Structure formats: structure tokens, C-alpha cells
Amino acid sequence: MIRYDLHLHSDRSDGEHPPDEVLRRCARGGLDVVAITDHDIVPAFEPGLRNVEGRDIRVIAALEASGVHDGAELHFLIYFPGPVPSDFALFSRRQVEARVERYDAAAGKLGLPLADESARSGQRALTRHHLARALIAAGRAKHIHDAFARFVGTGCGNVPPFTVTAGEVIDAARQSGGLVSWAHPGRDQVDRWLAQLVALGLQGVEGIRPSLTSRDRRVYRDAARRHGLFLTGGSDWHGWHDLDPGLFAVERDSIASFADLLAD
Numbered sequence: 001m002i003r004y005d006l007h008l009h010s011d012r013s014d015g016e017h018p019p020d021e022v023l024r025r026c027a028r029g030g031l032d033v034v035a036i037t038d039h040d041i042v043p044a045f046e047p048g049l050r051n052v053e054g055r056d057i058r059v060i061a062a063l064e065a066s067g068v069h070d071g072a073e074l075h076f077l078i079y080f081p082g083p084v085p086s087d088f089a090l091f092s093r094r095q096v097e098a099r100v101e102r103y104d105a106a107a108g109k110l111g112l113p114l115a116d117e118s119a120r121s122g123q124r125a126l127t128r129h130h131l132a133r134a135l136i137a138a139g140r141a142k143h144i145h146d147a148f149a150r151f152v153g154t155g156c157g158n159v160p161p162f163t164v165t166a167g168e169v170i171d172a173a174r175q176s177g178g179l180v181s182w183a184h185p186g187r188d189q190v191d192r193w194l195a196q197l198v199a200l201g202l203q204g205v206e207g208i209r210p211s212l213t214s215r216d217r218r219v220y221r222d223a224a225r226r227h228g229l230f231l232t233g234g235s236d237w238h239g240w241h242d243l244d245p246g247l248f249a250v251e252r253d254s255i256a257s258f259a260d261l262l263a264d
């Protein structure tokens with residue numbers, strides 16, 4: 001049985017641990033194929049097969065890109081069968097820079113320190129979560145939920161919205177040979193937007209996730225079949241809690257059409 005987790009985060013964006021530590025935990029968790037999908041930033045390491053703590057793990061080059069559609073900020077998982085092509089790396093670099101500007105605009109409004117050098121030099125991508133942590137560090141919020149509710153949530157108006165559209169993200173990915181799956185859509189979002197996103201070039205939907213019931217999974221599977229999409233699956237692990245990768249895994253059979261496209 002080949003065990004996949006195609007949605008994990010590291011401290012290159014809002015995850016807790018460096019990529020190497022994420023991979024070590026994946027190895028200990030018995031995963032075979034993994035993708036670190038940080039927000040808008042491409043991985044720092046080469047993809048391919050590697051031995052981690054005595055276990056062979058295949059690492060897929062991937063990221064989770066944000067794009068606006070119909071006024072909503074949607075997330076797209078983009079997977080590359082090989083290394084990330086330079087065209088797409090440039091696109092990603094611009095998104096990381098836009099995130100610095102967005103962070104600084106919010107930090108200025110909220111009286112927080114501006115983005116640090118590692119973000120400015122493109123080594124990590126800043127998110128709302130980073131603003132929330134900065135608010136906690138400054139004693140302005142009690143915990144992450146508090147920070148989101150009062151300062152950095154979408155309704156608070158302190159963080160400028162993204163400007164790149166879902167269509168632009170999908171286009172950039174497809175032109176570079178990326179495979180695009182809609183990350184964690186809600187069932188109502190599927191009803192509202194799936195057909196439109198397919199028309200924009202969307203190829204897959206993340207329909208296997210820890211929070212979904214078997215009935216939910218059937219809904220996504222049926223929607224994927226109707227639109228000729230592949231299914232992907234992953235934990236969206238950030239390392240914020242005690243649970244480790246590998247407790248949740250996706251078997252190859254349930255994502256076979258996607259796995260076939262990734263094959264060398």
C-alpha cells in the first residue's frame with residue numbers, strides 16, 4: 001500500500017517546522033509520497049526520491065497558491081511532475097513579494113513591526129497567521145483565534161485582499177506544466193464555482209481530507225467524475241498541534257488518475 005499526503009506546510013509559510021523536519025516526521029509517520037505545499041512559495045529543495053531516516057520518500061514539488069474568484073479568496077494546490085519550471089518560480093516569487101507588501105500594509109495599520117529580512121529576500125511567505133502571531137507577541141491578542149476574530153480575519157478590513165485572480169493562478173500553473181487541484185473547497189463552494197473554475201482550466205479537486213465524512217467524500221468524488229477532474233487528498237498539516245503526519249494518509253487507489261499523471 002502506497003501512502004500519500006499531498007498537502008503539508010512548513011515554516012516556509014505558516015507551518016511550525018522547517019521542511020527537513022516535516023520530511024522526518026513524514027518518514028516516521030510511514031508516508032511514501034509527500035508534497036510540502038507552502039502558501040505561494042515553491043520548495044527550496046529538489047523533488048524526487050530521498051531516503052529519510054531509513055525510509056524512501058518521494059517528494060513532489062508543489063505549493064498552495066491563493067487566487068480571487070467571485071470576491072472570494074480560494075486556494076489551489078499546484079503539483080509539478082518534475083522540478084518547478086523557472087517561469088513558474090518567477091510567478092511565485094512575485095506572489096511572495098506581494099505578500100510582503102500586504103503584510104507591511106496590515107502591520108502599519110496595526111502598529112506591528114514590518115516584514116523581516118527572510119521574508120523580504122523571498123525565503124518565506126507571510127500570511128495572516130504571521131500577523132496573528134505578531135499580535136500575540138505584542139500582547140494585543142490572547143491567541144490565534146482571538147487575533148483572527150478582532151484583527152486579521154477577512155471581515156476585519158486590516159489585511160489588503162489578494163489581487164491575483166484564480167484564472168491567472170491556474171493559467172500560470174498550466175503553462176508551466178503544473179497540475180492544479182482546488183484545495184479544501186466547501187460543498188456549497190463546489191455547487192457555486194466548480195463549473196466556472198473548470199472552465200478556467202482547473203484539473204482536480206481535493207476531495208480526501210481528514211475532516212470529511214464518507215458521505216462528503218462521495219459528493220466530491222461524484223463532482224470530480226461529472227467534470228472529468230482528478231481527486232487529490234491531504235491533511236493540510238501545519239504542525240500547530242501534537243498530531244504528526246502519517247496518522248492521515250491517502251491510498252494510491254483513491255487518487256489513481258492523479259498519481260498516474262505524476263509518474264515519471
Ligand SMILES: [Zn+2]
Pocket residue numbers: 064075183184
Ligand atoms: Zn488552504
Ligand SMILES: [Zn+2]
Pocket residue numbers: 007009037064236
Ligand atoms: Zn494548506
